[in-house]
Every structure is written in structure tokens, then in C-alpha cells.
Amino acid sequence: MGRVISIVNQKGGVGKTTTTINLSAALAEAGKKVLTIDIDPQGNTTRGLGINKETLETTVYEMLLKEKKIEEIILEDVFENLDLVPSDVDLAGAEVELIGVKESNYILNYEVNKIKHRYDFIIIDCPPSLSILTVNALCASDSILVPIQCEYFALEGLSQLMYTINLVQKRLNPNLEIEGVVFTMYDARTNLSLQVVEEVKHELRHTNIYKTIIPRNVRLAESPSFGLPITMYDPNSKGAVSYRQLAEEVIEREA
Numbered sequence: 213m214g215r216v217i218s219i220v221n222q223k224g225g226v227g228k229t230t231t232t233i234n235l236s237a238a239l240a241e242a243g244k245k246v247l248t249i250d251i252d253p254q255g256n257t258t259r260g261l262g263i264n265k266e267t268l269e270t271t272v273y274e275m276l277l278k279e280k281k282i283e284e285i286i287l288e289d290v291f292e293n294l295d296l297v298p299s300d301v302d303l304a305g306a307e308v309e310l311i312g313v314k315e316s317n318y319i320l321n322y323e324v325n326k327i328k329h330r331y332d333f334i335i336i337d338c339p340p341s342l343s344i345l346t347v348n349a350l351c352a353s354d355s356i357l358v359p360i361q362c363e364y365f366a367l368e369g370l371s372q373l374m375y376t377i378n379l380v381q382k383r384l385n386p387n388l389e390i391e392g393v394v395f396t397m398y399d400a401r402t403n404l405s406l407q408v409v410e411e412v413k414h415e416l417r418h419t420n421i422y423k424t425i426i427p428r429n430v431r432l433a434e435s436p437s438f439g440l441p442i443t444m445y446d447p448n449s450k451g452a453v454s455y456r457q458l459a460e461e462v463i464e465r466e467a
Contacts, residue, residue, distance in 0.1 A: 214247070214331035215466060216324060217391055218353040220377075223369050224340035226361040227396030227426060229256045230436070231458075232337035234451070235357075236261075237441030238459035240293035244332040247286070250299035251320070251345050257337040258298040261290050262439030265300045273302045275323055276348070277309060282323035291444070295331075307344050316344065317384055321352035333462075342376050350380045355391035357462075360412055362398045362405035362425075367415060391465070392420035394458060399428045420465075424458040427451065 219232045229252070236248040250257040251272055255265050274280040275297070287296045310316040324334060336349045350356065356377060360366050381388050393416055399405045413421055426432075432451030435442045442451040 214245075214328045214334045215355070216328070216334040216336065216353045217462070218336040218338055218346075218349040218356050219359065220338045220346065220350070220356050220373070221358055221360070221369075222340055222342050222346075222373055222376075223361075223365075226340075227359045228340065229254075229260060229337055230432065231357070231359045231394065231396065231426070231455075232257050232335055233260045233436065234432075234441050234443065234455040235458055235462065236294055236333075236335045237291065237443045238452075238455045239333050239335075239462065240291060241443050241456070242459055242463065243293065244463070245293050245330065247295045247297065247327070247331045247334045248290075249297040249320075249324075249334060249336040249349075251303070251349050252299060252337050252339040253301055253304040253345075254339070255299040255301065255303075256436070258296065258300070260436035260439065261294075261296055261441070263287065263290065263296065263298055265298070268298055268300060271298050271300050271302065273300070273306055276303075276306050276319050276345075278319065282327055286327070291441070303345070310344050317347050317351050320348040321385075324352045342373070347380065347384070350377070350388060351385045353385070353388060355389040357391040358393045359396045359426075360393055360408075361396050362408045364404065364408075366408045366412060370412075370415070390419055391462070392422050394422045394424065394426065396426040397428050398425045422458060422461050424454055424461055426454045426458070429454075 429451035435445035
């Protein structure tokens, strides 16, 4: 049965989509069968995996409105071992359209449960907000991975995120766990990055914090515009090495 991991942080610009794309690709490269689900209306994960959103006939939007089943919208073999449930801007309207819909928090969970057995990992990219889309992802997930950028406001909003996670655990998904925290955009040349790491480690001392730290890396920033994960765009870059190490840690937690 595949493990479902949501990549969550309500702050934007923390490396959430970068982590979704490149963790998915690194897991697939390691021989794991992976499904990536883009549930962010911006659709950056879809674009970053080389899919032209303009050509899509169906996306996660139709699935959430129960017009399509998940099996009908999966794009198979986007890369070897990696399938994708794509997104586009239409998804922004789903938030309003799902208001008042019975069991609306569990639509994604219902669909994912049907295809879980096909995959080793299902990675969900969530929007940078604690919306009904994010709640759907949390209800469908076994665990949450939280990217935190090594910048001044890293801790801002973290307590609200943890509160929301606790609320979902109590009321909607009692089996939800925190997979761990991964530091992103680390710049070894600055004292600030090191200070942020130490502050977050102290604040979240009872939470798993991955040993792998994702560096600031030009090649990592470039790769989405070419529709390639970093492991394919520049396999020997620091970014590629880091995401392979993170994938190894995620796999080890399964053992």
C-alpha cells in the first residue's frame, strides 16, 4: 500500500513545489513507483514536470467535483516510475463549489484509496493556504512533510500550521502523522541560515527533522522552466544530490 505524503506549508516561497517535484523524481529514480498529485491551483508542479497545462482535458478539478474518477485523469509515465495527477487554474473555483457538498473534505481520500495499492509513494503538492484543498490533502494523507526556508520569517505561521494539523488529527484524520521538517534554501555563507536551523530545531524539538538540508542552488531554480526535475536537468548538482539524500531518508523511514 502506497504511503501518502502531503507537502504542506501555508507560507509561499518555501520550496514546497520544488520539494514535491524533486522528491518525487528522486524516489522514482530510486526505483519506487510514485504518483505526484498537484492540488495547487497555480499548477506549478504540473508545469515543472514538463506538462503543458493548456493541453490538458481533465485535471484534479474534475475529480474533486466528482465529474471524473482519479483513474481517468492520471498521466502515466511522465518520467520513468512517475505518474501525475495534474492541476490548472480552474481548481481555484473548486473552493467555492465544494461549499456545502457532503463529505467534501474526504473526496481526495476516497479517490486515492482506490489506486493506493499501485504505488510505493503518493506525494501531494498543497496550495500555500490552509484551505479546503489542503484539508482534502491532509485527510487523504498518512503523513505531512513541512519545508521550512532558512530565512528570517521561517517560524512565522508555523504555530498556526501545527494547530491546523492537530485539528485535522483530532476531527478528520486521526492517523495523520508529521513525516518531518526539511530545511530549504540554505546558504552556508550566512549566519542567518544557521541561526534559523537552530531556532526551528529548538521550537520543534519533538518533531522529526531530516538530516538533509536543501541548499540554495541556481540549477535547482532553473530546472522547472525546462520541465525537468533537478535529477535529470543537472544530475550532479548540489540540488540533485540533496534531493536524492532526502529520498533515501524518506525511504528509510518506511523500513
